[in-house]
Amino acid sequence: MKIKNYFKSLPARIKGVPKKLSARLAGAKEILTQGNGKVCASMAVMGLGQLIYRQWVKGFMFLFIQLAFIAYFIFTGATDLFGFFTLGTRESNAWYGVEGDNSVVMLITGILAIFIIVFYAVVYVANVKDAYRLQCAEDTLKAPDGFKKEAAALLDKSFHKTALALPVIGVCVFSILPIVFMILIAFTNYGGDVVPPALVDWVGFKNFGKILSLGQFAPTFFKIFGWNMIWAVLATALNYFAGLGLALLLNKKCVKGKAIWRAFPILAYAIPGFITLLGFKFMFSYGGPINYYIQQGGGAAVGFLGLDAKWTARFIGLAVNAWISVPSTMLLATGILSNINTDLYEAARVDGASAWKQFVKITLPYVLFATTPVLISQFIGNFNNFGIFYFLRGGLYVDGYFLASDTDLLINWLYNMSIDNNYYSIGAAISLVIFIITSVISLAVYVLSPSYKQEETFR
Amino acid sequence: MRKAGAKVVKAKTKRALNVLITYCILIVVAFVFFFPCLWLILASFSKSGSIYSFDGFFPKEYGFDAFKSLFTDTVMYNYPRWFLNTLFIAVMSCVLGTLLTILTAYCMSRFRFRSRKAMMKATLVLGMFPSFMGTIAVYLIMTQFGLINQQWGLILIYSAQAPMGYMVQKGFFDTIPYSIDEAARIDGASNFTVFVKFILPLSKPMLVYTALTSFTWPWSDFILPKMLLIDKDLYTVAVGLMSLGETEFARFAAGSIFIAIPIIVLYFCLVKYMINGMSAGAVKE
Numbered sequence: 105m106k107i108k109n110y111f112k113s114l115p116a117r118i119k120g121v122p123k124k125l126s127a128r129l130a131g132a133k134e135i136l137t138q139g140n141g142k143v144c145a146s147m148a149v150m151g152l153g154q155l156i157y158r159q160w161v162k163g164f165m166f167l168f169i170q171l172a173f174i175a176y177f178i179f180t181g182a183t184d185l186f187g188f189f190t191l192g193t194r195e196s197n198a199w200y201g202v203e204g205d206n207s208v209v210m211l212i213t214g215i216l217a218i219f220i221i222v223f224y225a226v227v228y229v230a231n232v233k234d235a236y237r238l239q240c241a242e243d244t245l246k247a248p249d250g251f252k253k254e255a256a257a258l259l260d261k262s263f264h265k266t267a268l269a270l271p272v273i274g275v276c277v278f279s280i281l282p283i284v285f286m287i288l289i290a291f292t293n294y295g296g297d298v299v300p301p302a303l304v305d306w307v308g309f310k311n312f313g314k315i316l317s318l319g320q321f322a323p324t325f326f327k328i329f330g331w332n333m334i335w336a337v338l339a340t341a342l343n344y345f346a347g348l349g350l351a352l353l354l355n356k357k358c359v360k361g362k363a364i365w366r367a368f369p370i371l372a373y374a375i376p377g378f379i380t381l382l383g384f385k386f387m388f389s390y391g392g393p394i395n396y397y398i399q400q401g402g403g404a405a406v407g408f409l410g411l412d413a414k415w416t417a418r419f420i421g422l423a424v425n426a427w428i429s430v431p432s433t434m435l436l437a438t439g440i441l442s443n444i445n446t447d448l449y450e451a452a453r454v455d456g457a458s459a460w461k462q463f464v465k466i467t468l469p470y471v472l473f474a475t476t477p478v479l480i481s482q483f484i485g486n487f488n489n490f491g492i493f494y495f496l497r498g499g500l501y502v503d504g505y506f507l508a509s510d511t512d513l514l515i516n517w518l519y520n521m522s523i524d525n526n527y528y529s530i531g532a533a534i535s536l537v538i539f540i541i542t543s544v545i546s547l548a549v550y551v552l553s554p555s556y557k558q559e560e561t562f563r
Numbered sequence: 564m565r566k567a568g569a570k571v572v573k574a575k576t577k578r579a580l581n582v583l584i585t586y587c588i589l590i591v592v593a594f595v596f597f598f599p600c601l602w603l604i605l606a607s608f609s610k611s612g613s614i615y616s617f618d619g620f621f622p623k624e625y626g627f628d629a630f631k632s633l634f635t636d637t638v639m640y641n642y643p644r645w646f647l648n649t650l651f652i653a654v655m656s657c658v659l660g661t662l663l664t665i666l667t668a669y670c671m672s673r674f675r676f677r678s679r680k681a682m683m684k685a686t687l688v689l690g691m692f693p694s695f696m697g698t699i700a701v702y703l704i705m706t707q708f709g710l711i712n713q714q715w716g717l718i719l720i721y722s723a724q725a726p727m728g729y730m731v732q733k734g735f736f737d738t739i740p741y742s743i744d745e746a747a748r749i750d751g752a753s754n755f756t757v758f759v760k761f762i763l764p765l766s767k768p769m770l771v772y773t774a775l776t777s778f779t780w781p782w783s784d785f786i787l788p789k790m791l792l793i794d795k796d797l798y799t800v801a802v803g804l805m806s807l808g809e810t811e812f813a814r815f816a817a818g819s820i821f822i823a824i825p826i827i828v829l830y831f832c833l834v835k836y837m838i839n840g841m842s843a844g845a846v847k848e
Contacts, residue, residue, distance in 0.1 A: 212703050260753035264674035267666040274663065274723030275686075281704065282697030283689060289699075350592065358582045365589050367831070368596040374830040375600065376783030378801050379819040383603055386812060393602070393620040400619070427596070439838040477730075488693050490786075515693050528699065535693045543691040547684075 135236045146235035150228060153235035157242070161251040166231045173224045181217050188214025191292070196301040207304035208294060215284050219276060286532050295528035311533035321530065324506040324517070332513045335418075336487040339425050343486075344479065346426055347433025348471060352463075354434075355441055366438075373431035381495035384424045385409065388496075409497050414510045421492050421511060429482075440474045441467070480546045487542055488515045499524075514538050607816035622813075629813035633821075640803060640811075641796060642818055648714060649799040649822070653782040655718045660725030660777035665770065668732030669758060673744065686727055702790055712793045720791075721781045728776075735769040736762070771836040779826055 135143065146153030151166030173181075187210035196204025241247070249257075258266045290311055294304045315321045350369065354362055372380070386392055388408040395405040409417050444467070452462045472479075493511045499520075500509040507525055508517040514534060522531030602620050607629050609622030617623065633642045671683065701720060702711075710716030739762060747757045763770070785801040792798055800822045807815045830837065 208703060209707065212700065212707065256753070259755035263754040263758070264670040264676055267670050271663045271667045271726035275726055277704070278701060278720050278723040279689060279697070279727055282700035283692050285700035285703075286692070286697055353585060353588060353592075356585055358578075358585060359589065365593060366834075368593040370830055370834060371600055371827060372596040374827040375819075375823045376779070376801070376826065378783060378785050378805070379603075379823060380599070382804070382815065383599060383819070386815075387599070387602070393617060396617065396619040427599075431596075435834075435838050442838075484691060490693075518693060522699065539692050543688050546691060547688065 135232060139232075139236055140239055143232065143235045143239055147232055150231045154231075154238065157235075157238045159238065159251065162234070162254070166227075169224075169227055173220075176220065180213075181220065184210070184213040184217035185221070187211075188217065191305060192303045195303055204301050205303065206300045207292075208300055211288060211292075211304075212281075212285060215281055215288070219281065287536060289529055290532035290536050292529050295522070295526050295530065299526060299528075307529075311529050312537075314530065315533055315537070320506050323504075324508055325534070327505065327510075328508060328512060328514055328517055331418075331510070332487060335422075335489075335513060336483055339422060339429075339486040339489070340479070340483045342422060342426050343429040343433050343482065347430045348437045350430065350434045351437035351441055352467070354438070366434075369431035369434055372427060373435070377428055377491055378495065380428055381424065381491055384420070384427075385496055388420060411500065411502065417497055417511045421496060424496065425486070425489065425492050433482075436475065436478060437471060440471055443474075444470055476549065480549050484542050484546055487513070488538070489513060490515045490519065494519065603816045603819055606813055607820050609813045609816075611813070613810040613812060629817040633814055633817045640807070640814070641798075642800070642803065642821075644796055645798050645800045645803040646821065648797060649782060649801070652714055652717050652721070652788075652799060653778050656721035656725070656781045657774055657778040659718065659722035661770065661774045663722060663726045664729050664732055664773055664777065665763075665766075667726040668729040669736055669762065671729060672733045672736035673754075686729070690727055698786060698790055701787075705791060711791060712797060714792075714797065716791055717781070717787060720787060721777075721784075725777050732769055732773055735766060739765055768836045768839045771833055772839070775829060775833055775837070778829075782822070782826060 139147075142153040142156045144153075145156060146166075149167065150170040151163040151168075154163035154166060157163075187205070190210075191207040192205025192210050194202065194205045196202055291306055291308060292304050293307045293310075298304055315325055353359070354366055359365065388394055390405050390407060390410075394408070399405055406416075407413050408420055448466050449462060452466060457465070490513075493509075493513060493516050497509055497511050498516075501507055501520075502509040504510075505512075507520045507527075512520070515538065518531050518534050518538070521527040521534070605620070605622060606617070608625045608627065609617065610624035610626040610628055611622075633640075637643065671679065705711050705716050705720075708716070710719065743761055743765070744757050747761050748754075752760070781799075783801055784799075785805060788799040788802045789805070792802065795803075800818065804815055804818050804822070807818075
C-alpha cells in the first residue's frame with residue numbers, strides 16, 4: 105500500500121520541480137532588474153556595494169574572499185582545474201631528469217579546485233543577495249542590521265550555519281571528496297601498469313564492460329555476488345532473531361539475576377572486533393585447540409579455514425559474526441521491549457491468547473516497526489562486512505576465483521584487487537556497483553519507513 | 564476435586580519445566596559468550612608463548628611471562644608506546660567527534676533550512692559507499708597535507724568523518740519536546756543559549772552514547788592506522804597486535820586483555836545509557 109502511495113505522489117512531486125525552479129529564477133530576475141547601481145557594484149567587485157552602504161566589516165570580508173579566490177585561482181586553481189580534464193600531459197623521464205605529472209594527485213587537486221569554485225559561487229550569490237537586501241532596507245527607510253547584530257544572529261537565528269560550518273567542511277574533505285575521487289577513478293584506466301609516474305587517462309564506461317564481459321572478472325563477480333547476497337540475508341536474520349530471542353528470554357519474569365546473565369553477551373560486545381576475530385582464527389587454526397581435541401580423539405587435523413573448506417569456513421564466519429553482533433541487537437531489543445505498553449499483553453491474556461500468539465501479534469510487529477531503520481543498516485553492514493573474512497581467511501586465493509576466495513564478499517574482493525594488487529579502476533567500478541545495489545535497497549526502505557514519513561507527527 | 568488438583572499439578576510441572584529450560588538456555592548462552600574470553604585470559608598466563616604448546620584450550624604451564632615481556636621487551640614490539648598512542652588518538656577523536664556529531668544532529672533536528680532534506684538524503688546515500696575504497700583518496704589527501712605518519716592526521720580523519728553518523732542523535736533530539744525551546748525563547752534566550760543551557764543537560768544519555776561510540780571506533784580500528792602510520796613507534800595497538808604470529812600467542816592474548824579492559828569497564832558502567840541511546844535512535848513513538 106505504502107509503495108503504491110509513494111509512486112502515486114511521484115508525478116505531483118515531479119510537477120512541483122519546475123515550479124520551485126521558476127520561483128528561484130524569479131528571485132534572481134528580480135535582483136537583476138530591480139537592483140540599483142550599488143548592487144551592480146557588488147556584482148562586479150564583491151563587497152563594494154556593502155562598502156558604499158557603509159557596512160565596513162562585511163564589505164571588507166567579501167572583498168577579502170574575492171581577492172583570496174583570485175589569488176588561489178591564478179597561482180594553482182587554474183592549472184588544477186585544467187589538470188582535472190587532461191590528467192597530466194608531461195610524461196616523466198628519469199633519463200633526462202624530467203619530473204612528469206602525477207595524474208592521481210592532479211585528479212584530487214582538480215576535485216578540490218571544483219569544490220572551492222562551487223564554494224566561491226555560493227559566497228558570491230550570497231554577496232549579491234545581501235547587497236540587494238541592503239537596497240530594500242534603504243527603500244523602505246529601515247536601518248539595515250549592523251554587523252554586531254548580524255554576528256549575534258549567528259548564535260541565534262542562524263545558529264545552524266555556525267554550528268554546521270565545521271562538520272560540513274570536514275565531511276566534504278574527508279568523506280565526500282574521497283568518494284567523488286573513487287567514483288571518478290572508475291572511469292579511468294588507473295591501476296595495473298598504469299600507476300604514476302605513468303600517465304592515467306579517462307576511459308569512460310570500459311571498466312564496467314570489463315566486469316560484466318571479461319572472462320577474468322565476470323565469473324568471479326557473479327559467484328561472489330551470489331554468496332554476498334546469501335550471506336547478508338542469513339547473517340542479518342540470524343543476528344536479528346537470535347538477539348531478539350535473547351532479549352525476550354532475559355525479559356522473562358522467572359529469570360533471576362538478569363544483570364548477571366546479561367553481562368556475558370555485553371562482555372562479548374565490548375571486546376574490540378579485531379581481537380575476537382584473531383582469537384577465533386587461532387581457535388580454528390591447524391594448531392589450535394579444536395584440532396587438538398580432534399587429534400586426541402584419533403582424527404586428523406581439519407583445516408576449518410583452509411583452502412578447500414568452503415562451507416565450514418562460511419558457517420564459522422556466520423557463527424563468529426553472530427557472536428560479535430547478537431549482543432548489540434539484544435541490547436537494542438531490550439530497550440525497545442521496555443517501551444511496549446504492558447496493557448496490550450494484559451488484554452491479550454484476558455482474551456486467552458497463548459504466549460506464542462502474543463509474540464506474533466504484539467511483540468514482533470512492534471519490534472519490527474521500531475527497528476526498521478536499524479535492520480536496514482544491519483543489512484548494509486553485513487553486506488559490506490569486511491572484517492570477518494579478512495581476518496579469518498585473509499589473503500587466500502582459490503581456484504576458479506580471480507584474486508579471491510570462496511568466502512570473500514564483494515568488499516573483500518575489492519580490497520584484494522585494489523589495495524593488494526593495484527587494480528584500482530576495476531575495484532572502483534565494483535564498489536560503484538556495490539553502492540548502487542545497497543543504496544537502492546536502503547533508500548527505498550528508508551523513504552517508505554514510518555520514521556521518515558512521520559518525522560513531524562511525534563512533536 | 565481430584566481432577567482440579569491434577570490440573571494444578573500439571574500446570575506447576577509445566578511451569579517448572581519452563582523455568583528449567585529457560586535456565587538451561589541461559590547457561591548455554593553464557594558459556595558460549597564467556598568461554599572464548601576465558602580462553603584468552605588463560606592463554607595470557609601461559610608460560611610459553613606459542614599456541615602449539617597448549618593442551619587444547621589450556622596452557623601447559625602458567626606464569627606471568629607474557630605480561631612481563633609485554634611491558635619490558637619493547638625492542639621488537641613496543642606495546643606500552645602503542646597503548647599510549649591508541650589512547651591519545653582515541654581520546655582526541657572522541658572529544659572532537661562527539662562535539663561535531665552532536666552539533667550536526669541538533670541542527671538537523673531543530674532547524675528547518677533549505678538544503679536540510681537534501682543533506683539528510685545525501686548523508687544516507689554517502690554512508691552506503693564501501694568506506695575503505697575512499698581510503699586510497701584519503702591517503703593521497705593526507706600526503707598533500709603532509710599528515711602521513713602523524714597521529715594528528717588520524718584524529719583529523721576520525722573526527723571529520725564522525726558527523727556522518729548523526730542519525731541516532733537526531734532521533735534522540737527529535738524526542739525532546741519543542742515546548743522547552745519555545746519557553747526558553749520567550750524568555751529571550753538565543754538558540755545558542757537554548758542549546759547549551761537546556762538541550763545539552765537533557766541529552767546526557769545521548770552524549771555518553773555518542774562519546775562511547777566515537778571512542779571505540781578509533782580504539783579498535785585497524786584499516787586507517789595500518790595505512791597511514793609507517794613508523795613502528797607510532798603504531799596503534801590494533802596494528803601492532805596484528806603483526807604478532809602464532810608463536811607469540813600468549814603475548815597477543817595479554818595485549819588483547821589490556822586493550823579490551825578499558826572498553827569493557829566503560830560498557831559495564833554505561834550499559835544503561837547504551838540501551839537508551841540505541842533505542843532512542845530506533846523508536847519514534
